[in-house]
Amino acid sequence: MDGNRMKGMGGCPVNHGGNTSMETPVTKWWPNALNLDILHQHGARTNPMDPDYDHREAVKGLDYDGVKADLHALMTENQDWWPADWGHYGGLMIRLAWHSAGSYRMTDGRGGGAGGNIRFAPLNSWPDNASLDKARRLLWPIKKKYGNALSWADLILLSGTIAYESMGLKTFGFAFGREDIWGPETDVYWGAEEQWLAPSENRYDDLDNAETLNNPLAATHMGLIYVNPEGVNGVSDPAKTAAHVRETFGRMAMNDEETAALACGGHTVGKAHGGGAHDSIGAEPEGSDLFEQGMGWSNPGLNGKAEDVFTSGLEGAWTQHPTKWDMGYFDYLFNYDWALSKSPAGANQWHPTNMPEDKMPVNPSDPSRRQKPIMTDADMAMKVDPIYNEICQKFMADPDYFADTFARAWFKLCHRDMGPRANYYGPDAPTEDLIWQDPVPAGSTDYDVDAVKAKIASCGLSAVELITTAWDSARTYRGSDKRGGANGARIRLAPQKDWEGNEPHRLAKVLGILEPIAAETGASVADTIVLGGVVGLEMAIKAGGQSVDVPFTPGRGDATDDMTDADSFAVLEPFADGFRNWQKDDYAVSAEEMLLDRAQLMGLTAAEMTVLMGGMRVIGANHGDSAHGVFTDRKGALTQDFFVNLTDMANSWHPLDDGTYEIRDRATGDTKWTATSADLVFGSNSILRGYAEVYAQDDNGAKFARDFVAAWTKVMNADRFDLLA
Numbered sequence: 001m002d003g004n005r006m007k008g009m010g011g012c013p014v015n016h017g018g019n020t021s022m023e024t025p026v027t028k029w030w031p032n033a034l035n036l037d038i039l040h041q042h043g044a045r046t047n048p049m050d051p052d053y054d055h056r057e058a059v060k061g062l063d064y065d066g067v068k069a070d071l072h073a074l075m076t077e078n079q080d081w082w083p084a085d086w087g088h089y090g091g092l093m094i095r096l097a098w099h100s101a102g103s104y105r106m107t108d109g110r111g112g113g114a115g116g117n118i119r120f121a122p123l124n125s126w127p128d129n130a131s132l133d134k135a136r137r138l139l140w141p142i143k144k145k146y147g148n149a150l151s152w153a154d155l156i157l158l159s160g161t162i163a164y165e166s167m168g169l170k171t172f173g174f175a176f177g178r179e180d181i182w183g184p185e186t187d188v189y190w191g192a193e194e195q196w197l198a199p200s201e202n203r204y205d206d207l208d209n210a211e212t213l214n215n216p217l218a219a220t221h222m223g224l225i226y227v228n229p230e231g232v233n234g235v236s237d238p239a240k241t242a243a244h245v246r247e248t249f250g251r252m253a254m255n256d257e258e259t260a261a262l263a264c265g266g267h268t269v270g271k272a273h274g275g276g277a278h279d280s281i282g283a284e285p286e287g288s289d290l291f292e293q294g295m296g297w298s299n300p301g302l303n304g305k306a307e308d309v310f311t312s313g314l315e316g317a318w319t320q321h322p323t324k325w326d327m328g329y330f331d332y333l334f335n336y337d338w339a340l341s342k343s344p345a346g347a348n349q350w351h352p353t354n355m356p357e358d359k360m361p362v363n364p365s366d367p368s369r370r371q372k373p374i375m376t377d378a379d380m381a382m383k384v385d386p387i388y389n390e391i392c393q394k395f396m397a398d399p400d401y402f403a404d405t406f407a408r409a410w411f412k413l414c415h416r417d418m419g420p421r422a423n424y425y426g427p428d429a430p431t432e433d434l435i436w437q438d439p440v441p442a443g444s445t446d447y448d449v450d451a452v453k454a455k456i457a458s459c460g461l462s463a464v465e466l467i468t469t470a471w472d473s474a475r476t477y478r479g480s481d482k483r484g485g486a487n488g489a490r491i492r493l494a495p496q497k498d499w500e501g502n503e504p505h506r507l508a509k510v511l512g513i514l515e516p517i518a519a520e521t522g523a524s525v526a527d528t529i530v531l532g533g534v535v536g537l538e539m540a541i542k543a544g545g546q547s548v549d550v551p552f553t554p555g556r557g558d559a560t561d562d563m564t565d566a567d568s569f570a571v572l573e574p575f576a577d578g579f580r581n582w583q584k585d586d587y588a589v590s591a592e593e594m595l596l597d598r599a600q601l602m603g604l605t606a607a608e609m610t611v612l613m614g615g616m617r618v619i620g621a622n623h624g625d626s627a628h629g630v631f632t633d634r635k636g637a638l639t640q641d642f643f644v645n646l647t648d649m650a651n652s653w654h655p656l657d658d659g660t661y662e663i664r665d666r667a668t669g670d671t672k673w674t675a676t677s678a679d680l681v682f683g684s685n686s687i688l689r690g691y692a693e694v695y696a697q698d699d700n701g702a703k704f705a706r707d708f709v710a711a712w713t714k715v716m717n718a719d720r721f722d723l724l725a
Contacts, residue, residue, distance in 0.1 A: 034685045038187045038596055039606040046182045055151065055179040056724060059425050062149040062176060070142050071162040080304040082134040085364040088323040089138060090163035091270020096135040097160025098266065099128065100153075101413045102225040106253040106571050107216035108601070109480030110188045112417035115181035116153035122184070125284035125296060126223040127196050130311040131273075133285050133295045135159070153178035157414045164410065167269050168325035169403060172411040175424035187600050193222040200233050207232065208240075210247035218251035220244055229272075229314060229376035230348035236340050242381035242388060253416055253436060253568060258409040260391040263382055265406035268329045271322055271364060272314035272374060274345035276301065281310050306364040313347035316374035317361040325403070330396045333383055338375055350375040412436060419482025422721035435565050440488040442722070443557035447522040449531070455517045456528070456535045461510060463536035463636060468580065468621050469510045470533025470716065472502045473526075475579070476572045477718040479603040484572050485719025488559035489526035494566050500584055501574045503623065526556035530716050537712060540619050543637035546705040551713050555722060574598065578678040579616050582623030591678040603718055608711040610682060610691040614642035615708040617679070628660060629679035631672075640704050643696035645673070646683045653680060 027035050049055075075093070078084045085091055097113070103123060104112030117123055124133060136156070143155055154176045161174045193202050200220050205212035213220070220227045226248045232240050249259040282288060282298030292298060302308050319328030336352040343349050351372045363369040382388045395402035412434070418424065420437050433439040456466065473491040476484030490496050492511050498504055510532070511525075518528040534550045541548050576583035578595025587594070599609040616622075618632045618641050632641035645651060645663070652666045653675075661680055663673040682688045695704045717723065 034592055034596070034681060034688075036596065036606050036685070036687050038600045039604065039609065048182065049148070053148070055148075056177065056425070058149040059151075059154075059176050062146060062426075064176070064426050064428070067142065067146055067150060067155075067158070068162060070145070071159055072166055074138065074142065074159075075163060075166045079138065082131075082138065083302070083304050083306040083309070083365065085271055085306045085309075086323050086362075086367075088166070089135075090167050090323060092132075092135045092138075093159040093163040094266070094270060095160075096132045097157045097163075097414065099123075099132060099225050100156045101416070102252070104253075104417050104481070105216055105218035105251050106416075106481070106568070107218070107251060108571075108597075109417065109478040109483060110185070110216070111218075112481065113157050113414065114153055114178045114417040114481075115185070116151060116156060116178070117181060117185050117188075118156065119152060120181075120184040121286045122190065122223075125286040126225075127284075128224045128312075130284075130297050131309065133297075137295065150176075151178050151180045153180055161410070161414065164269075164325065164407075167323055169265075169407060172404075172407040173428045173430040174411075174426065175415060175418065175421075175429035176426040177423050178418065187597075189216065191217055191222045196223040197221045197228075200228075210243040213247055213251070218248050220248060227378055229312065229378055231377040234348065236348050236377050238377050238380035238384045241377040242385035245378055245381055246385075252413075254409065254412070256387055257391050257405060258412065260382060260388050261395070261402065261406040261409045262413065263378060263388075264329050264333075264392065264395065265402075265410070267318040267376075267379060268325060268327075269319070269322055271317035271361075272343075272349075272376075273309040273311040274313035274315040274343045274347055275307050276310065276344055278310060278313060278345055307366070310345070313343060313345040314349045314374060314376065315343040315345065315347075316349065316351075316372060317364075318373055318375065318379065320359060320361050320373070322361055322364075327396065327399050327402070330392060332373055333375060333379060334392070334396070338380065343374075348377070350377075350380055408434075417481040419719075420721060422724075423482065433563075435563065436568065438483055438488070438559075438565075438569075439563050440559050441557040441563075443487075443524040443527060443555045444522055445554045447554070449523075449552065449554060452517065452521045452523050452528060452531055453535050455521065456514070456532050457539075459513050459517065461513055461532070461536075463539040464620050465506065465510050466532035466536030467540070467616075467619060468503070469507060469514075470530050470536070471579070471616070471621065472507070473529050474533075474715050474718065475574065475577060475598070475602065477603075477715070478572065478601045479718070480601055482719070482721070486530050486716055487526055487556045487719045488563075489524065489529060489556070490559050490564055490569065491529070492525060493559065493561055493564055495570055495573070499573050501577055501580075501582060501623065523554070524556050524558045526558055527554050530556065533712075533716065537638070537709070540636060540638040541705055541709070543634070544639045544705065546638065546702060548702075548705045548709050550709050553717065553720065553723060556720070577623065579612055580621055580623045581617070581626055581628050581676055581678060591676055592681040595678050595681075602715060604711065604714070606687065607691050607707070608714065610688060611695060611704065611707045612711050612715070613678075613682065614640070614692070614695060615704075615712075617642045628674050628676045631663065631675075631679075638705060638708060640695055640701055643682075643692045643704075646679075647689070647693055647696045653683075 026033050075089050076087055078087050100113035100118040139155055139159055143150060158174055161171050165171055191203055201207055203214045203217055219225055227244045228234055231237055232244055280300055283296055285294055285296035288296045299310055321328055336355050338350040339353045341349060341351040357370055360370040361373055363371055382392055474486040478484050514528045514532055515525055518525045534552050537550050576594040578591055583591060615638055617629045618639050620630060620635045631645035650666055651663050654662045654664060661675045662671045663675060664671050682692045694700060
């Protein structure tokens, strides 16, 4: 190579940032490109465990008692490198568990602690999670000791539960069984802001109306778990804060009583940290230097004293005895007057105006000194909001009721995204059915499956009616929090039976025929609905000239109205289903992006999404019998036609004014089919086109049918946790 060509080519040959950027090169150069990473993020390439590793089996052999004993011991084993408040790590571990679980939001079921995602960016570096990296390092010896059977997700949440036990609370129980993820959850939308703690106006249509918080968000600021402890946008107003507390906790599936219990019980122990200026505190973990080894917020002035720890900037305890579960929080909040003040770090907080010094908590490092307790704006909201105040009065009148209500709410906080009890392991998992677990009774397997299929086949329903009913029943499944799905047949109950996406009139007709068959044969309605899909699919496979068995496993149960929290189920309503080429309304988000979101929640890979899309189109399963995307002259048969005609260069594609498209014969100009963007993306996106071309090949007819059946069965069985136990 000559010298002229070498000019400008010196320096490091490494592609700086190319392998670590959260933004892929494709979307960097073409921001409107469809990013399929949401379907690829937790594949085999990121998982360090052996291919045959089964966490459910591993956790059964865990020494549960040993783990709990070691955690109890850890609580009071003070480490100078990160000193414990009053010699007890309980408050720190509770905060770690709380902030791990507290990112859950029921709108899309994402967030939460079930995968241990607080270990990764951005959560590990949120301002609200300052110094929780230290808590995890304190837990590392226990994780190291018990190995694979003890996931980080379980250990983090158990640490908070044991902390409460260590401080005197009778907890409601704890279940093991969470399996760790191995990278950031790129599917979770935490907000559009590019600045931590950006003004709340960025995520509200009207900041004065807390209910206008943009979906699916639950926190008031980027980088916070719930609300700003200093007040809305940092301006103290407890009444206004109360409205935002109610909305954010409501989006975590907590009612007013559970919210009040968590708020009061959370501050019954521990303290906030902000005893000095923030100027000397180092960068967050993702921004820290290599020698920090993944820890952030370095504090050079710590000197082994808990009073010098800095996290939120607020400073002080909420009770006189912060390492003891008692009623001290209520004593302070309601029996003393409070005035707005500042912490040593300059943060808004409330101090008592009439509290004798001997009633104040002692300094966390020096028991010979006492310091004023604090309340945050969210604490004062418990006093000034009439609903929360009434609940608190009830708690004060009955301490046992408060303890039990808190213990149950804490259990819900830590287990909300684990799904039903079939996913619970360990001796402390409660056996009581809780309505938020979406309980489903065991279904019968003692019936003649072939006899049921025969009755369905001769009942007069079309293959499409059977297939779409089974699909609509199963598509509600969300892997994010393991809710929804076909088990329980809740599609026949409120609110699902009335959802527009379920075509209520068609659904009522189908259920009116399938339910008597279930009653006559001893099968559950849930099994009968899925079996209807099997029968319809077998019809379509036969019409397409293929021969593939469609697997079926009986045992689904039928839920009742009493087992169903209708309000909680409202968030599962689909506003779009690209597989049936339908959306409820026009949205700012494209149809193909909503398709990706639905596919990811259902646990599908990009290839599975592709084969299901093409098959559902040619079967004719579109909502309202829409013709969009039905690229076939053999509607009703499971064929490759969608992919064959999508990739056929004898066709041309043309946008229409209403946002749809026409597929025309390139030679004659005649319109052959119509389409939506959710159809054409499988030809325009280079990755999806690669899958489409596989299913368009002449030699892959049988493969297409097999792959469709496999993906279909995966959807139908997504919530069959009883098969995994």
